[in-house]
Amino acid sequence: SQTIHQWPATLVQPVGSPLSLECTVEGTSNPNLYWYRQAAGRGLQLLFYSVGIGQISSEVPQNLSASRPQDRQFILSSKKLLLSDSGFYLCAWSPGTFYEQYFGPGTRLTVT
Amino acid sequence: GQQLNQSPQSMFIQEGEDVSMNCTSSSIFNTWLWYKQDPGEGPVLLIALYKAGELTSNGRLTAQFGITRKDSFLNISASIPSDVGIYFCAGPGVNAGNMLTFGGGTRLMVKP
Numbered sequence: 001s002q003t004i005h006q007w008p009a010t011l012v013q014p015v016g017s018p019l020s021l022e023c024t025v026e027g028t029s030n031p032n033l034y035w036y037r038q039a040a041g042r043g044l045q046l047l048f049y050s051v052g053i054g055q056i057s058s059e060v061p062q063n064l065s066a067s068r069p070q071d072r073q074f075i076l077s078s079k080k081l082l083l084s085d086s087g088f089y090l091c092a093w094s095p096g097t098f099y100e101q102y103f104g105p106g107t108r109l110t111v112t
Numbered sequence: 113g114q115q116l117n118q119s120p121q122s123m124f125i126q127e128g129e130d131v132s133m134n135c136t137s138s139s140i141f142n143t144w145l146w147y148k149q150d151p152g153e154g155p156v157l158l159i160a161l162y163k164a165g166e167l168t169s170n171g172r173l174t175a176q177f178g179i180t181r182k183d184s185f186l187n188i189s190a191s192i193p194s195d196v197g198i199y200f201c202a203g204p205g206v207n208a209g210n211m212l213t214f215g216g217g218t219r220l221m222v223k224p
Contacts, residue, residue, distance in 0.1 A: 043200070044200070101157075101202075
C-alpha cells in the first residue's frame, strides 16, 4: 500500500531563516505531487504541483520554491522566511490518471 | 477558475443527530471528492463520486453527486464525538487537469 511521509512534524523558525520541508511517497511510482498551505481555521491553498522529476508548476507567486529531485521526493524551500509563511503545510500525491489526492500528516510551521 | 461554496461553514450538534452539508460549484464537475480533516492532521479521503446522480456510502456517511453536476451533498447519520473535524468537498472541474479545487470546509462540532 502507499504511504506518504512529511518531516519535520513541527518547526519554529525565526524571520529571515531558510526553510526546507521534505515529503516522500512509498509504494507507487510516477505520482503527481502537491504542496498546500493551510492557515489556521482556513481552507487549502495549492502552492506547487509536479507531474515528474524536475517538473514544477507554481500556483501562487511568493518567496517559496519547490523541487523534485527524485520520483517520490518533493521538497519545499525558502531562502528567507516571512512571518506570513506561518501555517500548516501539507504534501499530497495522486496517481497520474486519477483525481483523488492523498495527504501526508502535515508540518506545522511557526515563523517568529 | 472554478469556485466551490460549502455550507454551512460550521455546525454544532448533539451526539446522535444526523448531519447534512452541501457543496455547490460555479461550473460543471465530473468528479466530486469529500475529505475529513481531524485537528492537526492531514485530510483523509472519505468518498469519491464519478457520475451525476451517484449515491455512495461509507459506513454512516452517504454522499451524492447532484444531477446538475454543480453540487454534491454529504450526510452523516447518528453522529458520534469522533465525527468532529472539518469536512471539505473538492472537485477538478472539466478543464483543470489533475488539480483539485477545494471548498472552504464545514467545521463539525459534536456535543456528547
